[in-house]
Amino acid sequence: MLAVFAVGCLTLAGCSSGEFKGVYDLPLPGGADVGDHPYSVTVQFADVLDLVPQAAVKVGDVPVGRVREVRLGGDGWTAETVLEVNGDVVLPANAVARLRQSSLLGEKFVELAPPDGDTKTADAKNAGTGRLANGATITLDRTNRNPEFEEIFGALSLLLNGGGIGQLQTINRELSKVMDGNEEQIRSFLSGVNTLVTDLDAHRSNITEALDGLNRLSATLANRHEQVSGALTDLTPGLQTLTDQRTQLVSMLQSLDRLGTVATDVVDRSRADMVADLRALAPILGQLAAAGENLPQSLQMLPTFPFPDSVLNTVKGDYVNAFVSMIPAPGVPLPPLGEGVPETGLPVFPSVSKTPAPSGGR
Structure with a gap:
């Protein structure tokens, strides 16, 4: 065949x-x-x-x-x-x-x-x-x-003979030692991990939105690289100045701390005196409040002192005389005046009627 x-x-x-x-x-x-x-x-x-x-x-x-x-x-x-x-x-x-x-x-x-x-x-x-x-x-x-086929069995032989299979017993024994007597703590830890994972899963959308926002922020910063670099570059001199004046700033803050301590002590020490002064001032303020409308009404007499407004209404058909004297400054020439100028060179004006008597006066 x-x-x-x-x-x-x-x-x-x-x-x-x-x-x-x-x-x-x-x-x-x-x-x-x-x-x-x-x-x-x-x-x-x-x-x-x-x-x-x-x-x-x-x-x-x-x-x-x-x-x-x-x-x-x-x-x-x-x-x-x-x-x-x-x-x-x-x-x-x-x-x-x-x-x-x-x-x-x-x-x-x-x-x-x-x-x-x-x-x-x-x-x-x-x-x-x-x-x-x-x-x-x-x-x-x-x-x-x-x-x-030979490669598979060669790799398996390497794993069994020179790999980590022989360490499984040691790993298992050490894990048993760790867990022995700590069952409650491990159970509590696993429960906490479960709660954490559950909360993370419940807030998955929020985490996603936060990551998206961070991504947008990163994109914005990447697009504004030159502005950010310029801002950091411009901040360098200011930071250098702050570094150079660090000693003075620390001294200023320490002085402010001492000032605050002294001010607090002064307020504490003068508190009783200040309260007493305010209590002594209370009657004066009370009397001013009680004066009410009397005080502003009394101020109305100042423009017509020494005569009150009521006097002007009671004098019928007469005048209230007022005399005004003017003294020029040294070196200021006087204009020619008419009669009534005394030899002293100081003019005296005749009486001037302030307010005529109301019609119908006697």
């Missing part, structure tokens, strides 16, 4: 137009059908692991092609795989490639897929643009691989 299969394969290889390069050129039974017009895609991997030619290429766990070649990249560090994909399979131009494993110990294969969250594959198919084309390259930033 195997001989017949080998003979058939060799016959097919000899009939093909291409050069036979060995067993890797033989198609695997049950492999993917790449169709009559497949297209090739080059995929770069940082580590290709044990991927071999003729391995499957899948999209959504459906075989759509095969690995045609595995080679070293031009930089000497990157592995490159050339894939043959069925021409009817449409993928976006930014498709990603992952090196997967069919089972825990199964074969490796390459999975092609749109980027996570990309739903534009159908649009690319309908528009005919933005699709993965023949000869395209999927670079390193769009490829990855799953961890190997």
